[in-house]
Amino acid sequence: MPSPPTMPSPPTLAPPSPRPAWNTNCNLVVTHPLLSVLESCASFRRLLQLQALLTVSGLASNRFPASRLLAFCALSDPPRLAHAAAVLAQCTEGPNAYMLATMMRGFLRAGKPTHALTLFRRVLRDRLAVDARTIVFAVKAAATSSSPTEAIHCVAFKRGFIGQSVLAGNALVHMYTSSMLLPDARKLFDEMADRDVVSWTTLIDGYARGGLPDEAWRVFCRMVVAESVWPNEVTLVAAASAAGQMGLLGLGRTVHQCIVESGGRMSVNLENALVDMFGKCGCVAAAKEVFDGMPIKDVYSWTSMVSAYAKCGDLENAAKLFKEIPNRNVVSWSCMVAAYSHANMPDEAIRIFNDMIAAGVEPIDATLVSVLSACAQLCSLDVGTWLYDTYIVSHKVELTPNLSNAFIDMFAKCGDVGAASRLFSNMEDKNVVSWNTMIMAHGLHGQPEEALHLFQEFKGNGILPDEATYIGVLSACSHGGLVSEGRCHFKEMKIVYGIEPRAEHYACMIDLLGKVGLLQEAFEVARSMPVGADEAGWGALLNACRMHGNVEIGKCAADKLAGLDPSDSGIYVLMSQIYASKSKWGQVKMLRTVMRDRRVKKNPGCSSIEVDGKCHEFLVADVSHVHSEDIYAALGNIYLHSKAEGSGVSFYCGPCTQFLPQNLEFFSIGENEVLQCVSVPQGGEGFLGTNPTGTGTDGDSVYKFLYGDQARFFDDEIRPELRHSKTGTVAMASAGENCNASQFYITLRDDMDYLDKHTVFGMVAKGFDMLTKINEAYVDDKGRPFKDIRNKDTHSLDDLFYDPPRLAELIPENSHTGKPHFEMTEGQSETASAPEGVSGLRRNSDDVGWEYGVLVDINKDKEEKNAKKCQGMKTTKEKLLEAQEKCKKALDEAKRKREEKTVPISFNACDNDEFKQMCEATGQFGPGIEPPTMFDLRGRLLEEEYARTKSLLQEREAEKMKNECSIMIDAWSDKKRRNIMNVCTNCADGTSFISSKEMSEMLHTSEVIFELVDKAIEDFGPDDVVQVVTDNASNNMGAKKLLHVKRPHIFWTSCATHTINLMLQGIGNMPRFKKVIDQAKAFTIFVYGHTRTLECMRYFTEKKEIVRPGVTRFASNYLTLDNIQEKKDQLRKMVVHSRWDSLKDVKLKKRKMSQQLY
Incomplete structure (x- = not known):
């Protein structure tokens, strides 16, 4: 953290002295009375009379009176530029530097910067004298007309103004800081021989506006401490802005001390800067003290105080103060919209925006950016689209990069990726934020391939990625489960681009590894973080453990999260789900007890939907909506008709009656062990009952054990108007008034109603197919299945209310183990008999591949059982044995043909001269000669080819030494998919291949490419190399910077062919x-x-x-x-x-x- 400087003794801030009048003691004025009268001229009509007298007397052609006439015409209000030009032409001695500067200043006052630049070019063309003021006005004209300013810098450098004139130097520094070319401004500032307070202030203000507050504070400390230059008001405003951006209250108090010690009265601008600074530093009391002490408050004073309240989260006082602003402007409205948007209150942000439009205030870019952020939070595509059509298309507003990025982000978060992509493609000036936003958009919507393709295109354009870029890339890899790509990019960000991974990057990697089941590796990543994983990292690991049912690592992650935030209910919910997946119900019960002891409350789930431009928000079990009954009925139908998977039965908790608290008792019990492994008999046609006690009787349920004053008692719902109209209703049939010993059941068909006595708890959400299979089981005359069918796993999807303290004690630890009177188990023999007239399925124990049997009478054990599908494992093995001999013969035949196969000489060899010479040489020696082997020929032929190639290269050495050459590098892949980096040279005689290096196992970082190029230059001779030619990839551009440091005389040029190819x-x-x-x-x-x-x-x-x-x-x-x-x-x-x-x-x-x- 930057330390406050030790301040020298401050001078008193005196008001600026008036500009001195022109010299009236000049001999010309003393000797001629007309020039004395000209000094006091106050009207253009009087000026025309004096000009006529000066012309008659012959003084109008003199530079001194002509400059006075010119100044009056050019600087009057409004400027008389035509008359000024006539005065300039009348001067026979020719204009001097002062007159030219005055004329350029007049053009600027009249809003004609192009005319000023034209005059400046004429001055340079005619080699007329210029002074520092001419350079200043030329810079202002170029900045106003968006013309190139580097040429003016060159003129100032050639004329010697950089080292001699502080005025010209300050203007050029301001030119670069205004264009946010801060490195160029700093370089020019360091080259200035003399600097005044304006020089320092310009650079400090540029750093503060350019988002480099730490650098601005360093320059401020150097100015005050090392250079002993006391700051002026503008300097202190810039320093306060820098301290506020860093949020360091100590530095802010140092600035305040400087202002107090200066002894002068603070202006409104300085007081506004202090209010804004203290607000950004989080000290509302200090900001309020300055605000209350202001004798004069403008609209920016009120806005700064509103912003201070908002940044500290006190939106109530911010809104109250906002209403008291006398004349609210667009900045005030924008501040309030941004405050609500940043506080995750998008509804209020849009409401304030609507009030602003109703007040007739036109929004600015900052307003639209905040509103678009609110639309993204609400997923309100209609409002965002209306903003685009109204303010961009209809009003033909030019999209700035920031506004375009905000629209892209809004479209992406609202689900319209196509609109975001089209807007991104149409952007002419894409910055790194634009690319980052679009990459994150593709990743957010499950399009990892598009995100990574866009990332490669992004790097190909020569833009360096930042930390946010890799958050988007790693998030896209996580959404797509691209492990290898994620690992590669995670290493690349640090090795290639020097970006230190932050907690967000580690969290993405943990999420990626966890999703694909690499939990141990994800755990090691979390533990290896330099500063330790945060809630996002451990939360991602805990969620992955829930997905894959890993209790050990999940418990470690939960312990870490509990240490960071013990009140987070999500930790306990996820951990209980992990325990439940492993049937560790005792641990689930223990977690519920811990939650009650720690008073951890589960936040109800929330969702929203947009209909006809209006956003509707819902909470779990919320019945406040006017159409809540219809909504829950529709939700029940959705779950009912969804395709169920798995063997467990999960219950959707929806309030089907007005007695919401009473309907949740069943789910509180369902979270405990009492409904796990209970027997599930059939209660009759069309429904399934549950039997927690194991007795199988309709009147003995778990509620019998909870009856009485000591338990949680509730009245029965016996409501004739309610009906079980839907399949999959979870209910309880009451045994009568004030008798809770009742039977739970689930309906298996529509339009059922039992004696108008029932309590509806919810709907079956998942596992209905399992209930259907249970219903098809064979039962005795009392509806009890022959097998001991027990529900393996039951989940209640929600429980909004907390149980009384003693309820956990009253609920049984395990379900009762009572069995039906008859049970057919796995161990029974095939000849075991069942009651007469009962039919069933019996498995063929001789063949483990048998799955699908036929319905037979199990008392007739001689009945033939035939397999329907694969016909048994035994049959399959027999067929495989029959095919074994055939397979073996086929393999032997293939091996024999492969051994006999030869490589014949190509027919085209007859046309080869070397082949003919070989045949003649063989004939001279006759039969019996042994041909040379490949090893005999390889070395000699390779040496001959190397010598021939070297002789060709030597022919070009003279040309290279005479006219010098270029070095070219490029990467290729050979047929074996190895990555080869080739180095070539090019001169007037052509291109020569020099060397190659395999880089399959190496990253193509800037440092590696620089070392390769530098070695090639050293081998070839640094004095004979003019330039290096590569494509414009970011790693090559990084190598270019390294080479420029070591060998500044060698140019690095982008390949024209590659650039044209990209075009x-x-x-x-x-x-x-x-x-x-x-x-x-x-x-x-x-x-x-x-x-x-x-x-x-x-x-x-x-x-x-x-x-x-x-x-x-x-x-x-x-x-x-x-x-x-x-x-x-x-x-x-x-x-x-x-x-x-x-x-x-x-x-x-x-x-x-x-x-x-x-």
Whole structure:
């Protein structure tokens, strides 16, 4: 943290002295009375009279009176530029630097910066004298007209103003800081021989506005302590802004001390800066003290205080103060909209925005950015689209990068990725935030491939990624489960770009590894974090453990999270789900007890939906909505008709009656062990009952054990108007008034009602198929299944209310183990008999592959059982044994043919001169000669080729030493997919290959490329190399900077071919061209993909090809398209000819090919 400087004794801030009048003691004034009168001239009419007298007396052509006349005309209100130009032309001695500067200043006052620049160019062309003021006005004119300013810097440097004139130097520093070219401003500032307080203030203000408050504070400390330059009011405003951006209250109090010690009265601007600074530092009391002590408050004073309240989270006082602002402007409204948006209160933000529009205040970019953020939070696509149509399309507002980024973010978070992508593609000035927002948009919507493709395109444009970029990339990898890509990018960010991973990056990696089941590796990543994992990292690991049912690592993650925030209910919910998945119900019960002891409350779930531009918000078990009854009925139908999976039965808790608290008793019990492994008998046709006590009687349920004053008692719901109208209703049939010993059941068909006595608890959400299978089980005359069918796992999806303290004690630890009177178990023999007249399924124990049996009478044990599907494992093994001999013979035959296979000499060898010479030499020696082996020839031939290549290179050495050369590097992949980096040189005689290096196991970082290039330069000779040529990838640009430091005389140039290739790629991706190029590519791929179609095409084009390779990859597309256009008539004849119709390959694609050519 920067430390406050030790302040020197401050001078008193005196008001600025008035500008001195022009010298009236000049000999010309003393000797001629007209010039004394000219000094006191106050009207243009009087000036014309004096000018006439000066002209008659011959003084109008003199520079001194002419400059006075010129100043009056050019600087009057309004400026008289035409008359000023006439005065300038009347001066026969020629204009001096003062007169030219005055004329340029007049053009600027009249809002004509281009005329000022034209005059400046004329001055330079005619080699007229200029002074520092001329440079100042030229800089202002260039900045106002958005003209290039570097040329003015060059003029100032050549004329010597940089080292001699503080005025010119300050103007140039201000020029660069205004354009946010802060490195150039700092370099120019350091080159200035003399600096005044304006010089320091300009640089400090530039750093503060450019988002570098720490650097601004360092310059401020150097100015006050090292240089002993006392700050002025503007300096203190900039220093206060820097301290506020850093949020360091100690530095803010230092600035305040400087202001107090200066002894002067603070202006409104300075007091506003203090209020804003204290607000950003979180000290509302100090901000309020300054605000209350202000004798005069403008609208920015009120806005700064409102912003101070908002930044500290006190929106109540902020809103109250906002209403008291006398004349609210757009900044005040924007401040309040931003306050609600940042506080996650999007509804209020949009309400304030609507009030602003109703008040007739036009929004600015900052307002729209805040409103779009609120729309993104609400997923309110209608409001965001209305903003775009109203303020961008209708009003033709030019989209700035910040506003475009806000719209892209809003569209993406509202689900319209297509609109976000179109807006991104149409952006001309994309910054790193634009790319980051679009990458995160693709990742958010489960499009990891598009996100990574966009990231590669982003790096190809030469833009360096930042921390936010890699958060989006790693998040996209996490959404897509791309482990290898995620690991690669996680290493790349640190090794290649020097970005230290933050907690967010580690959290993404933990989430990625956890989703794919690499829990141990994810745990090691969390433990290896330099500063320790935060809630996001451990939370991602805990959620992954829930997905994969890992109790051990999940408990470690839960302990870490509990240490960070013990009141977070999500920790206990996720951990209880992990225990429940492993049937550790005792641990689940213990967690519920811990939650009660620690008074941890579970926040109800919340969701929202937008209908007709209005956002509706819902909480769990919320019945406040006017259509809540219909909403819950619709939700029940959705769950009911959804396809169920798994063997457990999960209950959707929806309030089907007005007695909401009473209906949740069942779910409180369902969270405990009492409903786990209970028997599930059939209670009758159309429903399933539960039997927690194991007795199988309708009147003995768990509520019998909870009856009495000591338990939680509630009245029965016996309401005739309620009906079990839906399948899958979870209910309890009451045994009578004030008798809670009742039977739970689930309906299996619609339109059921039992004696109008029931309590509805909810709907079956999952596992209904399992209930259907249970219902098909064979039962005795009392409805009890022969097998001991027990529910393996029951989940209650929600429980909004907390149980009384003693309820846990009263609920049984385990379900009762009572069994039905008859039970057929797995261990019974095949001849075991069942009651007469009972039929069932019996498994064939001799064949473990038997799954699907036929319905038989189990008393007739001689009945033949046939398999329906695979016919048993035994049959499958027999078929495999029969095929074994055939497989063995086939393998032996393939091995024999492979051994007998030889590589024949190619028929084309007859045309080879070396082959003929070999045959002649063999004939001279006669039969019996042994040919040389590959090893005998390899070394000698390689040496001969090396010597020949070296001699060719030596021929070009003289040319390289005479005119110097360029070094080119490029990466290629060979047939074995190895990554090879090639180094070549180029001179007037051509290109020569120098060396290559395999880099398959190496990252192509800037440092590696720099070392490769530097070694090539050293080997070849630094004095003979002019430039290095590569593509414009970001790693190459990083190597360029390293080379410039070591060898500043060598240029680094981007490859023109690669740049043109990117341009052609971009043109080809435009919608108007892409469709045509894709059709041409599809046609050529089809034609060249089949021998007969290619032969047919060559017949009609007279053996001329339509595919022509270009200098670059994407240039080939346009050349091919040009060839197709040239041969269009011939190709049209081809596709309608009978020869084309006869081709088998053409039949399916004939119509499509014809349409493309016509």
